[in-house]
Amino acid sequence: xxxxxxIACVQMTSRADKAANLDKAARLVAEAAATGADVVVLPEKWxxxxxxxxxxxxxxxxxxxESVAAMSEWxxxxxxxxxxxxxxxRRDGREKLSNTSVVFDPEGEIAxxxxxxxxxDVEVGGVVYRESEAEEPGDQPVVTDAExxxxxxxxxxxxxxxxxxxxxxxxGAELVTVPAHFTTPTGKDHWHVLLRARAIENQLYVAxxxxxxxxxxxxxxxxxxxxVDPWGLVLAQAPDEETVIAVELDRAHLQSIRTKLPSLAxxxxxxxxxxxxx
Numbered sequence: 001x002x003x004x005x006x007i008a009c010v011q012m013t014s015r016a017d018k019a020a021n022l023d024k025a026a027r028l029v030a031e032a033a034a035t036g037a038d039v040v041v042l043p044e045k046w047x048x049x050x051x052x053x054x055x056x057x058x059x060x061x062x063x064x065x066e067s068v069a070a071m072s073e074w075x076x077x078x079x080x081x082x083x084x085x086x087x088x089x090r091r092d093g094r095e096k097l098s099n100t101s102v103v104f105d106p107e108g109e110i111a112x113x114x115x116x117x118x119x120x121d122v123e124v125g126g127v128v129y130r131e132s133e134a135e136e137p138g139d140q141p142v143v144t145d146a147e148x149x150x151x152x153x154x155x156x157x158x159x160x161x162x163x164x165x166x167x168x169x170x171x172g173a174e175l176v177t178v179p180a181h182f183t184t185p186t187g188k189d190h191w192h193v194l195l196r197a198r199a200i201e202n203q204l205y206v207a208x209x210x211x212x213x214x215x216x217x218x219x220x221x222x223x224x225x226x227x228v229d230p231w232g233l234v235l236a237q238a239p240d241e242e243t244v245i246a247v248e249l250d251r252a253h254l255q256s257i258r259t260k261l262p263s264l265a266x267x268x269x270x271x272x273x274x275x276x277x278x
Contacts, residue, residue: 005147007175008037008246009209010085011225011238015216016050018058022070028244033078035246038147040078041209042071042085043225044099044156044181049215052134059088059097062113068102076108081146085179085209086116086155088134096136101153101179103144112144114153118161125185127219131157143171149251152176152204159194159208162201169202169264174254178208181215187222192234200232203258205249212240230257 010028014021025046032040047067048058062068067087075082082104089100099116115138119131141164142153152168152175159165159178168176176198182191191208199206205228212223225238227247236245258264 002148003251004248005038005149006036006246006248007039007041007205007207007227008032008035008244009041009207009225009227009236009238010043010046010244011210011212011223012043012046012242013213013215013221014043014046014049014211016048016054016058018048018067021047022067024242026070026074028242029074029082030078032244032246033080035244037080037246039081039083039151039207041083041177041207042179043209043211044086044179045088045211046085046179047087049181049211055088055097055134059090061090061092062100062102062110071102072104072108072110075104075106079106081105081111083146083151083153083177083179083209089115094136097134098138099131099135099155100138101155101177103146103151103153105146111146112142112151112153114138114142114155115140116155116158117141117164118157120157124183127183129183141167141171143168143173146175149249150174154178156180156182159198162198165198165202169204173202173204174251175205175207175249176202178206179210180208181211182222184220184222187224191222191224192226195226195228196232196234199228199230201263203230203261203264204254205229210238212238212242230254
């Protein structure tokens with residue numbers, strides 16, 4: 001079981017042109033692998049961003065989809081664990097899509113699948129976002145093995161729901177990935193705060209790979225991909241451009257923090273009660 005792993009986050013500007021996004025992602029994943037990364041994380045909706053019609057037009061099944069096949073090949077050819085950000089997934093018998101994060105092992109096999117639980121139905125900066133127009137929420141937290149580390153999976157808006165992250169921590173997560181397409185109005189005030197808070201309160205590493213720039217006309221994405229340690233320190237932050245960030249994660253550092261400040265161990269689970277209506 002390796003005590004250290006190297007993780008890289010890909011930051012890119014995706015739009016509606018799926019072929020162009022695939023070409024760009026292939027280049028950036030190769031760049032990330034060249035840093036010596038064991039784990040590479042793509043951003044949310046890396047293969048296509050647009051309105052509901054775009055998502056329906058570009059959605060794939062996990063069996064035979066071109067983006068799925070590409071991610072499998074990248075993982076295998078580079079010998080990495082690839083957290084495939086998220087893509088719009090089409091499932092048989094369902095009218096709506098899922099916003100799905102797929103993890104591939106170094107042999108290119110699917111190791112885990114997580115479907116985004118919390119959908120971004122909000123109004124921010126005078127702009128309305130309605131993910132539920134095209135998508136349905138997932139209903140299952142996921143922790144998987146990645147390079148002999150326990151990896152928790154989330155997507156973007158999930159970061160505002162600390163109960164999900166606590167479940168992942170209690171399920172053994174040492175690292176949580178957050179592929180994201182964060183808005184600029186919310187990002188400038190909340191991005192760092194939320195990611196650092198989730199890392200601190202659950203005493204784990206957080207790796208957030210983000211979209212950057214004008215992915216949608218008039219709706220610039222915030223970018224600034226982050227990798228945060230269990231003490232809440234920012235280990236790496238991307239500049240405002242398409243790029244890759246990478247750092248080494250140390251399990252001993254995580255364990256030391258959990259031992260010296262044992263907030264997870266000091267939980268009083270029997271005292272916690274959900275209100276009758278939540």
